[in-house]
Amino acid sequence: MIAGLRFIGLRVLRGLLTIWFAVTVTFFLLRLLPGDPVLAVADPTMTEALRQKLLADFGLDQPLSVQYVGYLGQLLQGNMGVSFRQSLPVTEVLMQRLPWTLILTGAAILVTVVLGVPLGVYAATRAKGFADRAIQIGGITAQSLFVPSVGILLLYVFGVVFGWFPIGGAVDPDATGFAATLSMLHHLVLPCLSLVFIQLGSYVLAMRSSLIEVLGEDYVALAKAKGVSPRAVVWKHALRNALLPTTTLVGLQLGTLVGGAVLTETIYAYPGIGRAVYESVGQLDFPVLQGAFVLLAVAVVVANLITDIVYGLLDPRVRTS
Amino acid sequence: MRRSLSAALAAGALAALTLSACVPSTPEAGGGGDAERLTIATTTDVVNFNPLVGNSRTDSWVTNLMYPHLTQIDAEGQRIPYLATEWGYNEDGTEATVTIRDDMTWTDGEPVTADDVVFTINAVAEEQFGVVAGLITALESAEAVSDTEVRFNLSRPDGTFLDSVGFWMPIVPEHVFSQAESVQEFANDSDWVSAGPYVLTEADRGQRYVMERVENFPLAPEGTPAVDEVVFQIYPDVNTEVLALRNGEVDVIGNVLPPSTAVSLQDAEGIELAQVPSLGWAHLQYNMEREPLDDVRVRRALAHSVDYEAIREVALQGFAESTGGSTLTPTLTEWYDDSIQEYPYDPAEARRLLEEAGVTDLSLDMIYDQADANISRWAPLVRDSAAEAGITINLQGLERNTYISHADERDFDIYAGSWAVMDNPPANFALAFGTDGFINYANVSDPELDALIQEANEALTVEEALEPTQEAARIIHDQVYDNVLYVETFNIAYSSDWTGFQPVPSELLGIVHPLSLSQVRPAG
Numbered sequence: 001m002i003a004g005l006r007f008i009g010l011r012v013l014r015g016l017l018t019i020w021f022a023v024t025v026t027f028f029l030l031r032l033l034p035g036d037p038v039l040a041v042a043d044p045t046m047t048e049a050l051r052q053k054l055l056a057d058f059g060l061d062q063p064l065s066v067q068y069v070g071y072l073g074q075l076l077q078g079n080m081g082v083s084f085r086q087s088l089p090v091t092e093v094l095m096q097r098l099p100w101t102l103i104l105t106g107a108a109i110l111v112t113v114v115l116g117v118p119l120g121v122y123a124a125t126r127a128k129g130f131a132d133r134a135i136q137i138g139g140i141t142a143q144s145l146f147v148p149s150v151g152i153l154l155l156y157v158f159g160v161v162f163g164w165f166p167i168g169g170a171v172d173p174d175a176t177g178f179a180a181t182l183s184m185l186h187h188l189v190l191p192c193l194s195l196v197f198i199q200l201g202s203y204v205l206a207m208r209s210s211l212i213e214v215l216g217e218d219y220v221a222l223a224k225a226k227g228v229s230p231r232a233v234v235w236k237h238a239l240r241n242a243l244l245p246t247t248t249l250v251g252l253q254l255g256t257l258v259g260g261a262v263l264t265e266t267i268y269a270y271p272g273i274g275r276a277v278y279e280s281v282g283q284l285d286f287p288v289l290q291g292a293f294v295l296l297a298v299a300v301v302v303a304n305l306i307t308d309i310v311y312g313l314l315d316p317r318v319r320t321s
Numbered sequence: 322m323r324r325s326l327s328a329a330l331a332a333g334a335l336a337a338l339t340l341s342a343c344v345p346s347t348p349e350a351g352g353g354g355d356a357e358r359l360t361i362a363t364t365t366d367v368v369n370f371n372p373l374v375g376n377s378r379t380d381s382w383v384t385n386l387m388y389p390h391l392t393q394i395d396a397e398g399q400r401i402p403y404l405a406t407e408w409g410y411n412e413d414g415t416e417a418t419v420t421i422r423d424d425m426t427w428t429d430g431e432p433v434t435a436d437d438v439v440f441t442i443n444a445v446a447e448e449q450f451g452v453v454a455g456l457i458t459a460l461e462s463a464e465a466v467s468d469t470e471v472r473f474n475l476s477r478p479d480g481t482f483l484d485s486v487g488f489w490m491p492i493v494p495e496h497v498f499s500q501a502e503s504v505q506e507f508a509n510d511s512d513w514v515s516a517g518p519y520v521l522t523e524a525d526r527g528q529r530y531v532m533e534r535v536e537n538f539p540l541a542p543e544g545t546p547a548v549d550e551v552v553f554q555i556y557p558d559v560n561t562e563v564l565a566l567r568n569g570e571v572d573v574i575g576n577v578l579p580p581s582t583a584v585s586l587q588d589a590e591g592i593e594l595a596q597v598p599s600l601g602w603a604h605l606q607y608n609m610e611r612e613p614l615d616d617v618r619v620r621r622a623l624a625h626s627v628d629y630e631a632i633r634e635v636a637l638q639g640f641a642e643s644t645g646g647s648t649l650t651p652t653l654t655e656w657y658d659d660s661i662q663e664y665p666y667d668p669a670e671a672r673r674l675l676e677e678a679g680v681t682d683l684s685l686d687m688i689y690d691q692a693d694a695n696i697s698r699w700a701p702l703v704r705d706s707a708a709e710a711g712i713t714i715n716l717q718g719l720e721r722n723t724y725i726s727h728a729d730e731r732d733f734d735i736y737a738g739s740w741a742v743m744d745n746p747p748a749n750f751a752l753a754f755g756t757d758g759f760i761n762y763a764n765v766s767d768p769e770l771d772a773l774i775q776e777a778n779e780a781l782t783v784e785e786a787l788e789p790t791q792e793a794a795r796i797i798h799d800q801v802y803d804n805v806l807y808v809e810t811f812n813i814a815y816s817s818d819w820t821g822f823q824p825v826p827s828e829l830l831g832i833v834h835p836l837s838l839s840q841v842r843p844a845g
Contacts, residue, residue, distance in 0.1 A: 035722025039729055048759075050454050057505075085368045087508040096526050160564055167561045169528055169554075269557040271527020279366065284722055 004312075011308050015301040022297035023075065023290070027068055030286050037084055037284040058084055058286075075294065081287035085280075090291035094273060098295070100170050101272035104265070105257050107188055108195035109250060116200050117246065120207020124242075125234055127212055135204060143201030147260045151194040151267040158190060165190050168269035191268045195260050199253055206249050211242040244314060251307030255300050356843050358550040359819065361833060362562040362571040366526055366555060370509040372491035373441070373451045382575060382833045383530055383553060384491060387515030389433065391419055392487030393836055398600065398653040398744065398826050400487055403540065403835070404433065408487065410781045414478025419471045419487075424539045427494045428513070428520045435465035440495035442473070442486070444504040451505075455759075456485040456748070480781040481748035488744050492516075518546045518839040529554045541839035547821075551838060566592060566814055573815040577828045579694050580638040583812035595813045598652040600827040601740030602644060603695070605687075605703065605804040606763040608734055613680045620801035622674035622683075623735075624664035626710040627703055633807050636699035641807035648753075649746055649794045650808045652826050655783055656746050658791045661798050671710035684713040685734035688727050691718030695809070696737055703737065728762050736762050739809070742827050746790050747777035754793070754802055765802045820844040 038054045055061045059070070074081060080090035123135040159167040165186060166172075172183040214220065215238050223237045224230070262274035269275065273292050280288040361382070368377045372384035391405040407420040425433040442463045445453045459479035466472050475482060493504075497514045501507035513521045518541060519532035530553040534546040541547075554571060556562045562574045563582060567589070578586065578594075586592050607614040607623060614620060624646075633641040644650045646663040675683060687703065689696045697718060704714040714735065719727065727733055743749040751774050752758045756766040773793040780786035797803055813831045815822065821841045822832040 033722070034720070035726045036729070039722070039725045050449055053449055087369055087371060087374065087506050088510060100527070155561075163568070167564055168556050171528070173523075173525055173529055173531075267557060269527070269555050269561070271525070271555075275527055282721065283368070 007312055008309055011305055015305045018301050019294070019297050023072070023294055024068075026290055026293040026297075027071060028064075030289055031064060031067075033284065035284055037286060071290070080291040080294070083288050084285045085283050086285075086288075090287045093276065093288055094291050094295055097271060097273045097276045100270060101261055101265070101274060103184075104188065104191055104195070104270060104272055105254075105261055107192045108199065108257060108261075111192060111196045112199045112203055113246075113250070115196070116203030117207055117243070119200075120204045120246075121211060121234060121239065123204065123208040124211035124215065125230075127208075132208075135208070139201035139204045141201070142197055143205075145198055147194060147198050147263045148267055150197045151191070151264050154190050154194055154197075155267065170271050187270075191264045191270050194264050194267075195257060198260055199257065202253060203246060203249060207242065207246050210245045211238060214238045214242040217241075244311065247314070248307055248311055251304040254303045258296050258300060356548055358552055359548045359573065359838070359841065360552045360554055360571045361573045361575045362556050362565055363553050363575045364556055364558055364562065367524065367530060367553075370513070370521070370524075371505075371507055372493060372509075373445060373453065374505060378576070378829070379530075379553060381829055383521060383532070385517070385830075385833075386519040386532060386551065386835055386838060387513065387517045387521060388491035388493055389425065389516050389835070390487060390489075390491055391421070391438070391483075393834070394488065394744070394825055394830070396823075396825055397655070399655060400484060403487075404438075404492060405487065408483050410478075410480070410483070414480065414779065414781050415475050417473040417475060417483050418466075419473075419483070421469050421471065422539065423469050424537075425516050426537055427496075427516050428535055429494075431494065431496055431514075432468075433492065433494075433516050434468045435471045436468075437492050437495045438471045439463045439465045440499060441490060441492050444493075444498070445490070448503060448505045453486065453490045456489060457482070478779045478781065480786055481745050481778055484745045485748055517835050519551050527555060538839055540836065546839040547842040548838070563814070566816065569816070571816075572819055573833065574813065575831070575833050577811040577831065578814055580636075580640045580812075583640060583814075584638055586812075586814055591817050593815055593817045595815065595822055595824045595832050596640075597811050597813065597824045597828075597831050598642065598650075598826050599739075599809045599811060600652055600742045600744055600829075602648070602650055602743070602808050603641075603699075603739035603806045604737075605806065606736040606738075607801065607804070608731060608736070608762075608764060609802075610731065610764045611734060613678060613683070614685075614734065616678050616680075617800055618674045618678040619680055619683070620804075621664065622671040622678070622680075622710065623707070623712065624801050624804050625667045625671040625674065626707040626712055627664075627804065627806070628666045628706040629663055629806055630666070631702050631706070632699045636702060637695060637807065637809065640810040640812065642810060644805050644808055646798050646805050647794050648750070648797050648803055648805055649791065650743075650805075652808055653744075653746065656787065656790060658794060661795060664801075664804075666706065668706070668710035671712070675711070682713075683711070684715065686715045686717050687735035687737055688717045688719055688724055688733040689737040690721050690724045692721050693739075696739070699806070700737055731762060731764060742829055744827075746794075747774065747780070747786050750774045750790065750793055750797075751778060754797055763802055765797075767796065767800070767802070770796050770802075818844055 037058060037060065038051055059067060082089055083093050086093060119135060123132040126132045155167060158164050170184065170187050171180060175183040220233060220238055223233050261272065262277055264270065265272045265274035266278045273295065276288060277292045363379045365377050365379045367379050367383050369380055372388045389404040391403060392400040393403045395401045404421050404425065405419045406422055408418065410417050421435060421438065427433060442457065442460065445451060446457060446460055459475045459477050459482055461474045461476045463471060463473050473482065494514050498504050498507060518538040519534055521530060522533050523531035532551045534549055536545050538545055556565060559576055559579065559582060562571065562576065565571045566574055583594060586594060607620050609615050629643065633639065633643065642651060643663055645659060645661045647658060647661040649656045649658050651657050687700065689700050691697055700716050700718065704716055707714045728736055753760050754765045754770060755761060755774050756771055770793055773789040776789040777786045777793065780789065811828050811831060815832065819841055823837040823840060824832050825834065
C-alpha cells in the first residue's frame with residue numbers, strides 16, 4: 001500500500017516537473033521568436049508613443065525575468081492572462097475550443113483502438129502469412145505518413161471528388177437535436193480518419209508483436225494442450241496479457257496525437273485548440289499560445305500519469321522497479 | 322466471456338462504422354440566392370469584436386456592418402456621406418465640423434447622436450489605441466454642438482483630419498461602451514448594440530458569425546436591407562472557399578482571389594467576378610542609409626533594372642495596373658497625375674548609371690514576406706531582370722513577423738512589399754516619406770519634400786492640396802524614394818444568383834461593406 005502511494009506520488013511529482021519544464025521552455029521560446037507582438041497588431045499610422053503604450057499594456061516592457069516570475073505566479077493562481085488580440089481571458093478563449101479537440105482526439109483514440117486491436121490479433125494469429133505481411137507493410141507505411149498529406153488527400157478525394165463529406169468546420173450550425181449530432185459526426189469523419197491513419201500502424205504492430213510473444217508462453221501451450229479452442233486461447237487467455245503494451249501506447253502516442261491534431265484542425269478548419277494555436281502564431285498572441293501549450297502539456301502528462309498508474313495496478317512488477 | 326468479448330467488438334465496430342459511414346447530409350448553409358441568407362466565406366475568425374481595436378479582415382467586415390462611419394468611399398475613392406451628411410473646416414483650419422443624420426438608431430432603440438461621435442473620439446484620444454489614435458494627433462477637443470452637430474477643435478490646421486476620421490473611425494454607442502471601465506479593453510463579445518445595416522446575433526468561434534438585418538437602416542434603398550441574414554463562414558483557405566462557392570455552400574468569397582485562381586474562375590458557370598482596384602501599391606524601397614543606395618544614380622539604375630511589364634503580365638497575370646511609377650495612383654482619380662512616367666526597363670542605361678556612380682559588383686539583399694503569394698512570384702523576376710544589368714539581388718523570403726520586424730528596424734537593402742490602404746495621399750506621404758515617418762522604410766529625409774508634404778497636410782480642400790501633393794509625388798519618383806511597381810486589381814468571386822453589389826476600391830471593403838450589402842438582392 002505504502003509502496004503504491006509512493007509510486008503514485010513520485011509519478012505526480014515527475015508530471016509536475018515536466019509541466020514546469022514545458023511552461024518555461026514555451027515562455028522563453030516565444031520570446032525568442034523573431035518579430036514583435038506590437039508590430040503584429042500595428043498599422044502604418046501607429047505613433048511611437050502608441051507603440052510604447054501597447055508594449056506596456058502587454059507587459060512586454062518589463063525585463064524577461066520579471067515577466068517570467070509574474071507569469072508563473074499567475075499560472076499558480078489558475079490565471080492564464082488575457083489575450084493580446086481578443087481582449088478576453090485566455091481561459092475563456094481556450095475553453096471555447098477545448099471540447100472540439102477532445103471530441104476529435106477522443107474519437108481518434110477510440111477508432112484506432114477498436115480497429116487496431118483486432119487487426120493486430122488477426123495478423124499475429126496468421127504470423128508470416130500473406131495477410132500478416134500485408135498488414136505489417138500497411139502499418140509501417142501508414143506510420144511513416146505525414147498528417148497534412150493524409151489530411152489533404154482525404155479532403156480532396158472524399159470532400160471534393162466524391163463530395164461525401166464537408167470540406168471544413170465541425171458542425172452545421174443550423175442543425176438542431178439529432179440532426180446536429182449527425183452533422184457533428186459527419187464533419188468528424190475526415191479529420192478523425194486522418195489522425196487514425198497515422199496512428200493505427202503503431203497499435204497494430206504493437207498488438208501483433210506482443211500477442212506473438214504471449215502466444216509462445218508456456219501457459220498458452222498448456223491451454224492448447226487442455227483442448228481449449230484456438231479462438232478461445234487467443235481471445236480469452238492470451239489477449240489480456242498482450243494488451244498491456246497497447247495500454248501504454250495510448251499514453252505514449254498522445255503527444256503525437258496532439259501534434260497531429262494541430263495540423264489536422266488547421267487543414268479542416270476544425271475549431272479546436274490546434275486551430276487556435278495556428279492562428280495565434282501568426283498574430284504572436286503570446287498569452288493564448290502559452291495557455292494552449294500549458295493545456296496540451298498538462299493533457300499529455302496526465303494521460304501518461306494515468307497510463308503509468310493503470311499499468312502499475314495491472315502489473316505489480318512496475319511498482320517496485 | 323467469449324460472447325461478451327464478441328459483443329464488445331461488435332459494438333466497437335458499429336461505433337467505427339457510425340463514424341466512417343456517410344451520414345445523410347443536413348441542410349447546408351447558404352447558396353441559392355434566396356433573400357433569406359447571404360453566406361460569405363472568410364479564412365479568419367473575428368479576433369476582436371471591439372471595432373476600435375480589431376484589425377483582422379474579418380473583424381473589419383463584421384464590425385463595418387455594425388458600426389457606422391462618418392463617411393464612406395465611392396468607386397473613385399472619394400468620400401461620400403454615411404452617418405455624416407456635411408463636413409468642413411473653418412477658415413483657418415482650426416475647427417472641423419460635421420453634421421450627422423438624425424434618423425439613425427442603435428438596435429436597442431436609442432438614437433445615434435453627436436454625443437456618440439464625441440464619446441468615441443474622446444475614448445480613443447484619452448486611451449490612445451487602435452488605428453484612429455495616430456490619425457487624430459491634431460485633435461484638441463471634441464464637442465457636441467447639438468444632437469446632430471459635432472465640432473472638433475484642432476491644435477493646427479489639418480486638412481486630412483476629416484478624411485481620415487471619416488474613413489477609419491467607427492462610431493460606437495456611448496450608452497453601451499461607457500459602461501466598460503476601459504473602452505480599449507472592452508471585448509464587446511455578446512449582446513451587441515449597433516447601428517449599421519446588420520447586427521451580430523451569434524458567434525461560433527472557428528465556425529461562423531450570424532448577422533441579422535436591422536429594420537431601420539435609412540441608407541438602404543427600401544429603408545432596410547433586402548437580405549434577412551448575412552453569415553460569415555470560416556474556411557481553411559482560399560482553395561476550399563472556391564470549392565464551397567462552386568458547391569453552392571457560400572455566395573461570396575470575402576477574400577480576394579490569387580490571380581491564378583481568378584483566371585481559372587473567369588469562365589466558370591454561375592460565378593461572377595467583381596474587380597476592384599487596390600487603394601495601395603506594390604513597391605520596392607531602397608534603404609538610403611546604406612551605401613551606395615544613398616546615391617540617386619544607383620537608385621535610378623535599380624529602377625531601370627526592373628521589368629515592370631513582366632511583373633504585371635506574368636506574375637500578376639494582368640491583374641495589375643501601372644501607376645506610371647507614381648505614388649499617386651489611378652485609383653484615387655482626383656489625385657492622379659498622368660504626367661509621371663515609369664522608368665523604362667533598360668539594363669544598358671542601368672549599367673551606364675552605375676558606371677557613372679563608380680559602383681561595380683553591386684550585390685543587395687531583398688527582403689519580402691514569403692507568405693505573400695504575389696510577391697513570392699515576382700521577387701525572382703526582380704532578381705533576374707537586375708542580373709541583366711549586372712546587379713546581384715539576393716532574395717530573402719522571410720516569415721511574416723520577421724519580415725515586419727526587419728522593415729521596422731530598417732534592416733534590409735531592398736524592401737519588397739505592398740501597402741494595403743493608402744486612402745489619403747497627404748497623410749500617407751507624411752507617414753511614408755516624411756522625415757521620422759513611421760513607415761518611412763527608405764529613410765527619406767528631404768527638407769523640400771517635408772515642406773511640400775506639410776503644405777499639403779495643411780490645405781483644407783483637395784484643390785488646395787493637389788499642387789503640393791503632386792509636386793511631392795514628382796520628387797518621390799525623380800529621387801526614387803519609392804519604386805512603385807503596380808496597383809493590383811482584386812478579383813472577388815460571388816454567385817451569379819445575386820446582384821446589386823457595390824464594388825469599391827481596396828480588399829478591405831471590396832463588395833463586403835455596408836453600402837453594398839444593404840443593396841444586394843437575389844438576381845432575377
